[in-house]
Amino acid sequence: MKVIGISGSPRKDGNTEILVREALKPFYEKGWEVTEFFLSSKTINPCTGCETCRETGKCVIKGDDMELLINELGQCDALIIGSPAYYRNVTAQLKALFDRSFIFFNKKLLAGKPGGAIAVGRGEGGGQSLVLSIIHNYYLSMGALCVPCEINGLSAKADKPGDILKQENRLRQARVLGENIINYAEMIAGTSKPCRSITPNRSRFHAIMDCGFYYFTGNLV
Numbered sequence: 001m002k003v004i005g006i007s008g009s010p011r012k013d014g015n016t017e018i019l020v021r022e023a024l025k026p027f028y029e030k031g032w033e034v035t036e037f038f039l040s041s042k043t044i045n046p047c048t049g050c051e052t053c054r055e056t057g058k059c060v061i062k063g064d065d066m067e068l069l070i071n072e073l074g075q076c077d078a079l080i081i082g083s084p085a086y087y088r089n090v091t092a093q094l095k096a097l098f099d100r101s102f103i104f105f106n107k108k109l110l111a112g113k114p115g116g117a118i119a120v121g122r123g124e125g126g127g128q129s130l131v132l133s134i135i136h137n138y139y140l141s142m143g144a145l146c147v148p149c150e151i152n153g154l155s156a157k158a159d160k161p162g163d164i165l166k167q168e169n170r171l172r173q174a175r176v177l178g179e180n181i182i183n184y185a186e187m188i189a190g191t192s193k194p195c196r197s198i199t200p201n202r203s204r205f206h207a208i209m210d211c212g213f214y215y216f217t218g219n220l221v
């Protein structure tokens with residue numbers, strides 16, 4: 001099984017990268033293949049809106065890391081996306097990645113794959129919940145499944161690079177997010193027992209969607 005962890009921060013070794021790495025730890029422990037796709041060391045140029053990809057399935061922009069990302073997303077079984085709050089939004093780097101995903105909108109590369117979201121901001125209520133919604137809406141647009149942490153996505157307050165290392169509770173929650181994603185992925189792959197909301201006469205996809213609902217409402221333990 002393969003997971004990709006995406007950080008939208010342009011800051012290397014910043015709080016978002018630390019939390020995404022922490023969320024990836026349970027995957028290493030379970031023997032998953034792990035890819036870190038951190039935008040601090042990648043280049044994804046912005047979409048030009050030509051919409052050529054809708055006809056051809058190919059992007060006219062060449063020479064950046066988008067092709068690498070398409071390969072990774074095509075092969076992955078699960079993903080985690082984290083971003084700092086920038087003006088109560090995701091970073092421009094992550095938004096460029098989202099917009100360039102138009103190329104695989106028709107390919108359904110992420111359909112049915114479980115994904116988790118992480119948001120970091122310096123403010124108390126600094127827009128982290130908006131960032132989580134934006135990432136979750138991306139998942140929904142792509143047909144991916146939104147996996148909760150303890151309540152929703154993981155929301156953290158931190159400013160200087162490495163500040164988050166002093167917050168053991170947030171690091172623990174990042175690992176919980178990773179574990180939840182693994183549970184979903186195993187359910188999808190059929191390697192674990194379905195939760196009690198699954199009835200045998202329904203399709204696996206709908207059953208998994210039910211699980212999402214139960215998870216969000218706190219019923220699935």
Ligand SMILES: Cc1cc2nc3c(=O)[nH]c(=O)nc-3n(C[C@H](O)[C@H](O)[C@H](O)COP(=O)(O)O)c2cc1C
Pocket residue numbers: 009010011013014015016017084085086087088089120121122123124125126127128158159160161162
């Ligand atoms: C351009 C810019 C905009 C920011 N906007 C917000 C914001 O709207 N809300 C907030 O809480 N923090 C904001 N911050 C602070 C960052 O979210 C915060 O420093 C975060 O820890 C950075 O994450 P990183 O270490 O992963 O890069 C902003 C920082 C920058 C550079």
